[in-house]
Amino acid sequence: MxxxxxxxxxxxxxxxxxxxxxxxxxxxxxxxxxxxxxxxxxxxxxxxxxxxxxxxxxQCHNRAQRVFAVKHSDAEIERELKIMVDAGGFVEDVIITHEVYGDIRAELNIGSRKQVQEFIADMQSGMAVPLKNLTEDEHRHTVTAESEDVLCFIEDELRRVGILVE
Known part of the structure; x- marks a missing residue:
């Protein structure tokens, strides 16, 4: 080749x-x-x-995008991310609003269950703690998807499991 x-x-x-x-x-x-x-x-x-x-x-520029505000425990991180990727979403980042520093954003780039598992393994290994722990579990995720319908489905699922902040 x-x-x-x-x-x-x-x-x-x-x-x-x-x-x-x-x-x-x-x-x-x-x-x-x-x-x-x-x-x-x-x-x-x-x-x-x-x-x-x-x-x-x-980088895909022709995808629908939405920011979801959520709040949940550490134990629910995997569930939250799987809801997003299983529906066809791509989790671009995590954002918190810190009282002193303002918005802090970290890239996640998670688009599959395999990547969710890798992220969870990194967190469980003690390499890092979730940013949400700095803001009493409140945080946001930028999620992209093929359509607004996918994002609406993700929003409905996050609401259904009680982690969407409205």
Whole structure:
């Protein structure tokens, strides 16, 4: 496979999910540096590729977006995220409003149950504590989806389980 074909496949793959450079390198049997160069070439050709703590992803601009205000315990984080991703949502971030610092935003980039599990494992390992713990469990998530209907369904489900702040 030549470089151009590899870059086309990389674009297709990162359009579907966030993938690390290491995994891409393994998939295509090239070095991590070759993937970094491929990403740079794709960006220079106009692809809106963003780097996250979980890897590369293609930014989608034609998706519906909504910010959900929620409040729940640590034990309900997994349930909350699964409601969003199972319906077809992509959880862009978490936002809290701190009394001193104002809005604090952290990228999540979670779009699958696998990514939910990875996030939960990171939290349970003690690597970090949820930002919501700084604001008595109140926080917001920016969620994107293919349509407003999906976002309405997510809102209804969050309301049904009692974690949507209205």
């Amino acid at each position: 030549n470089g151009e074909e590899r870059r086309k496949q990389i674009l297709r793959m990162i359009e579907m999910e966030t993938i690390s450079g290491t995994k891409l390198a393994q998939q295509f049997h090239v070095s991590r540096q070759v993937i970094v160069q491929d990403i740079a070439l794709l960006r220079s050709a106009g692809a809106d590729i963003i780097s996250t703590n979980r890897g590369y992803m293609l």
